[in-house]
Amino acid sequence: MKRIDRRCGGRPRHQLSPAPRLLLLLSALLLQLPIQPPAPVQSSPLPDPCPPEQAAHPLPPPLPEGTSPAPGSPAGTGTAPDSYRHRLRSTPHGWARRDHWCVWVEPGSSEGPAARWDRRWSDAVQAALAEWSGLLPLTQVDEPERAQVRVLRRRPPLRGGRASHGRAELALRQVQRGGLWRLEPLVVVHVSPDQRQEATQATALHELGHAFGLWGHSDDPGDAMAGVPGPVPVLRLSERDRTTLRWLQRQPELSPEHPPDGETPQGLSGTPAVEGSPHRDPTAD
Ligand SMILES: [Zn+2]
Numbered sequence: 001m002k003r004i005d006r007r008c009g010g011r012p013r014h015q016l017s018p019a020p021r022l023l024l025l026l027s028a029l030l031l032q033l034p035i036q037p038p039a040p041v042q043s044s045p046l047p048d049p050c051p052p053e054q055a056a057h058p059l060p061p062p063l064p065e066g067t068s069p070a071p072g073s074p075a076g077t078g079t080a081p082d083s084y085r086h087r088l089r090s091t092p093h094g095w096a097r098r099d100h101w102c103v104w105v106e107p108g109s110s111e112g113p114a115a116r117w118d119r120r121w122s123d124a125v126q127a128a129l130a131e132w133s134g135l136l137p138l139t140q141v142d143e144p145e146r147a148q149v150r151v152l153r154r155r156p157p158l159r160g161g162r163a164s165h166g167r168a169e170l171a172l173r174q175v176q177r178g179g180l181w182r183l184e185p186l187v188v189v190h191v192s193p194d195q196r197q198e199a200t201q202a203t204a205l206h207e208l209g210h211a212f213g214l215w216g217h218s219d220d221p222g223d224a225m226a227g228v229p230g231p232v233p234v235l236r237l238s239e240r241d242r243t244t245l246r247w248l249q250r251q252p253e254l255s256p257e258h259p260p261d262g263e264t265p266q267g268l269s270g271t272p273a274v275e276g277s278p279h280r281d282p283t284a285d
Contacts (some may be wrong), residue, residue, distance in 0.1 A: 014221055039283045052143060053145045053146070053176065054179070082243050082246040084223070084244050085247045088215040091217045094251075094254045095248060095253070096251065097212070097213035097251060097254075098212075099213060100138075102146045103141070103148075103151065104140070104147035120191075124198075125191060127235070128202075128235075129204055129207040131237055132237070135249075136245070138272050148184055148187065151191060152190050153191065154190050154191075165195055166190060170187050172185060183256040187210070187211040189208065191207060198235065202224070202234050202235055205237070206229075209245075213248050223240050224236075
């Protein structure tokens with residue numbers, strides 16, 4: 001009977017095959033070499049998705065009141081029954097949309113008699129943001145200068161003698177972040193704290209829709225972006241809201257290549273600050 005030495009796979013112990021022999025040689029060589037400490041792993045920090053702005057130059061108001069969609073804008077080229085994209089307006093620099101938004105929400109009091117009401121307002125705004133965040137990459141930031149959307153806990157100022165509970169105002173700006181200049185929307189959103197929580201949430205959902213680029217109104221009261229809201233506050237995005245936003249997100253972002261009146265971005269450094277107030281929103285409440 002053949003004896004098998006299991007430690008060597010059945011071969012006599014001293015007869016190594018070429019491969020193990022080579023390994024032994026290499027090991028012997030390596031033992032002669034000084035031991036090098038392992039190179040430290042370079043942990044590259046993730047890029048900040050919302051860097052602070054270093055400088056900014058405003059552009060003239062992108063959507064003077066009463067303007068129609070920009071010529072050639074896809075939104076003006078017919079209707080789509082499953083969306084209201086034909087009712088949206090772009091800016092002279094293209095669609096005021098982004099692949100990723102940084103959002104700042106005005107903090108409320110954490111103590112004192114106002115804290116309870118401030119928390120209700122915050123909860124309503126956060127619920128509205130959560131609804132949009134299912135469709136859009138959003139990052140909430142603690143400093144307004146990191147954000148393209150700034151949500152204020154305030155009733156909008158009267159406009160033309162009319163009061164409203166919500167308003168979104170768009171300005172286009174050349175902004176420097178991380179050393180790079182880029183054309184960005186800046187949207188200031190007012191959401192009044194003087195409403196019931198559900199109404200506040202519906203207002204926030206609607207105004208945030210404008211902020212994220214839906215500059216227009218649906219004609220269906222079941223949509224969050226309805227121009228004339230129905231009797232029941234809309235707290236969830238409808239399929240038409242979602243389809244419209246998905247369509248918008250497929251459009252090109254803002255581009256400084258066609259500045260109005262032949263201005264170049266470089267020539268804007270001396271431009272006085274002009275905040276656009278493109279959007280009249282009388283029915284957000
Ligand atoms: Zn509106």
